[in-house]
Amino acid sequence: MTHSFALLDELRVNTSYELAGKWDFIKIWGYLNEAAKLKHYDEYASHDLNLFIYFRDRTFLTKHVTPFL
16 A cells, blocks of 8 residues: 555656645554544545545444445
């Protein structure tokens, strides 16, 4: 997974991608407390983030995401 982010960082440096760095929180998702996860989820809620959470944090998904789907 780290290699993927390294590649994306390299691509980001060489483009004018407007969301550069804003999704870096997913690298440390497993270390965030629930309040921080909710803060990021509230700001970046999307199908992509839901899919990431599905594979990485089923507890958070069940408790916070599933009721809205």
